[in-house]
Amino acid sequence: MAHHHGHMKLVLVLYVSWAVSLRHAQPFKAVNLGNWLVTEGWIKPDRFDGIPNKDLLDGTQIQLKSTKLQKYLCAEQGGGNIIVANRSSASGWETFRLWRINETSFNLRVFNKQFVGLSKLNQRTTIIAGTKNPQNTEVLQIIRKIDDPNRIRIRANNGLFLQVISDTKVTADYQGDGWKDSNPSVFIMTILSDQAMHGEYQITNGYGPARAPKVMQDHWNSYITDADFRCISSRGLNAVRIPVGWWIASDPKPPEPFVGGSLKALDNAFTWAQKYRLKVIIDLHAVQGSQNGMEHSASRDGYLEWGDSYIQDTVKVIDFLASRYAKHPSLAAIELMNEPLAPGVNLDSLKNYYKAGYDAVRKYTSSVYVIFSNRLAADSKELLSSAAGLNGVAIDVHYYSLFSDDFKKMNVQQNIDFIYNQRSSDLNAVTSSNGPLIFVGEWTAEFAINGASKEDYQRFARAQLEVYGRASFGWGYWTYKCNVDHWNLRWMLDNGYIKL
Ligand SMILES: *[C@@H]1O[C@H](CO)[C@@H](O)[C@H](O)[C@H]1NC(C)=O
Numbered sequence: 435m436a437h438h439h440g441h442m443k444l445v446l447v448l449y450v451s452w453a454v455s456l457r458h459a460q461p462f463k464a465v466n467l468g469n470w471l472v473t474e475g476w477i478k479p480d481r482f483d484g485i486p487n488k489d490l491l492d493g494t495q496i497q498l499k500s501t502k503l504q505k506y507l508c509a510e511q512g513g514g515n516i517i518v519a520n521r522s523s524a525s526g527w528e529t530f531r532l533w534r535i536n537e538t539s540f541n542l543r544v545f546n547k548q549f550v551g552l553s554k555l556n557q558r559t560t561i562i563a564g565t566k567n568p569q570n571t572e573v574l575q576i577i578r579k580i581d582d583p584n585r586i587r588i589r590a591n592n593g594l595f596l597q598v599i600s601d602t603k604v605t606a607d608y609q610g611d612g613w614k615d616s617n618p619s620v621f622i623m624t625i626l627s628d629q630a631m632h633g634e635y636q637i638t639n640g641y642g643p644a645r646a647p648k649v650m651q652d653h654w655n656s657y658i659t660d661a662d663f664r665c666i667s668s669r670g671l672n673a674v675r676i677p678v679g680w681w682i683a684s685d686p687k688p689p690e691p692f693v694g695g696s697l698k699a700l701d702n703a704f705t706w707a708q709k710y711r712l713k714v715i716i717d718l719h720a721v722q723g724s725q726n727g728m729e730h731s732a733s734r735d736g737y738l739e740w741g742d743s744y745i746q747d748t749v750k751v752i753d754f755l756a757s758r759y760a761k762h763p764s765l766a767a768i769e770l771m772n773e774p775l776a777p778g779v780n781l782d783s784l785k786n787y788y789k790a791g792y793d794a795v796r797k798y799t800s801s802v803y804v805i806f807s808n809r810l811a812a813d814s815k816e817l818l819s820s821a822a823g824l825n826g827v828a829i830d831v832h833y834y835s836l837f838s839d840d841f842k843k844m845n846v847q848q849n850i851d852f853i854y855n856q857r858s859s860d861l862n863a864v865t866s867s868n869g870p871l872i873f874v875g876e877w878t879a880e881f882a883i884n885g886a887s888k889e890d891y892q893r894f895a896r897a898q899l900e901v902y903g904r905a906s907f908g909w910g911y912w913t914y915k916c917n918v919d920h921w922n923l924r925w926m927l928d929n930g931y932i933k934l
């Protein structure tokens with residue numbers, strides 16, 4: 435009897451581990467819920483329409499040319515020095531990144547990350563880029579000419595205007611008015627619009643603390659609903675990958691400018707996922723400090739600053755998400771960080787973080803997958819050794835035929851062949867029978883070339899479905915909803931471009 439009982443236990447254990455592995459029995463055909471809980475302005479630009487001075491958001495890069503001298507302001511040596519006005523053309527040292535305080539007041543961050551501010555030098559209030567911690571003396575008000583908004587004057591916090599005294603002397607002591615070219619306080623502001631950022635930081639700080647909570651809540655409530663999960667499930671998809679930001683872990687009161695409420699939205703997603711038998715892959719898309727300097731990592735100004743000092747904070751976010759959802763039957767995986775960028779994110783730091791994040795998830799569950807995202811611009815096999823010996827790890831590779839001139843140079847057929855040949859062998863190269871599973875967590879049927887026909891898109895999508903369909907963990911289309919049709923999976927399905 436005792437022996438028999440022991441046998442029963444063994445069978446039970448085997449059954450349980452079999453059941454656990456069943457949780458991931460089929461490779462995922464997922465869709466990303468981009469722009470829901472982490473803003474990406476290009477996906478739905480009109481969300482920014484209500485922001486005053488919406489072309490002056492955090493991270494906006496500006497260059498300032500004195501109308502009097504016809505020279506650009508420049509942070510001499512890139513920062514840590516005076517501001518001069520002696521450059522006839524503008525590049526890095528002549529470019530200032532905005533930190534928005536409100537619709538008219540800003541800090542200006544220079545190339546070496548100091549902020550433009552005031553300093554008493556030889557009796558005059560001189561403009562320097564000296565500190566990395568902006569205070570009142572670094573607050574600058576931008577005053578735009580009403581009928582010519584890129585003609586500006588800049589008021590310092592002493593109440594006086596910046597002016598060019600000479601090409602090596604810029605001070606904050608002009609008291610006059612007017613917009614004439616000869617006025618030493620007038621500047622032409624060039625906004626580098628192709629660098630403009632429209633992420634979560636920009637939208638929440640742009641609307642500001644009085645308006646952002648309602649704007650964001652309305653978006654979360656309406657952008658993705660029960661009906662969307664029903665639709666996703668009915669189209670033959672079996673999972674959603676949901677990008678979230680680090681601030682979700684301090685809901686309902688995240689640090690400003692972020693806004694509470696995304697956690698409730700994620701809770702809803704789990705409820706709907708269960709109702710429509712979809713799995714959820716939580717993807718930590720934006721980490722503190724930013725892992726790639728892009729708007730979709732909620733960067734404030736385009737600098738990548740995630741590193742060792744942020745590891746513990748980021749692990750805490752993973753711990754929070756794992757503790758909250760580990761037992762939910764719909765949770766399939768937690769992805770520890772989306773698209774870290776090499777070399778800014780150092781490989782050793784990332785490996786340390788991935789191990790710590792893995793351990794945090796395993797405190798709560800052994801059946802949920804942990805996904806390591808490959809570094810952009812790095813060797814796709816560099817994480818295989820970190821994953822070796824860990825159970826339930828998948829590596830996320832993102833395959834876009836975009837963002838490089840190489841794809842523009844290829845015609846349609848060459849783009850399609852690239853999928854069948856190059857992507858297929860890329861996928862084989864990272865896949866091994868005893869290694870981690872491989873997830874093509876983001877791809878799209880958008881081309882780098884303009885003017886492709888519907889049939890071209892159909893063939894391009896089919897090629898990717900066929901090749902990425904062999905990925906051992908499955909794939910995730912980017913994205914479910916998008917103003918740009920070919921990025922919009924729902925539109926692609928409804929209009930017969932993609933068949934699952
Ligand atoms: C601009 O002025 C600074 C400070 O005097 C000087 O070091 C620098 O060489 C000047 N640059 C140009 C292009 O005139």
Ligand SMILES: *[C@@H]1O[C@H](CO)[C@@H](O)[C@H](O)[C@H]1NC(C)=O
Pocket residue numbers: 535536537538539573
């Ligand atoms: C913007 O911020 C500045 C500096 O804190 C403040 O003096 C000013 O009154 C604010 N303006 C608005 C419109 O809130």
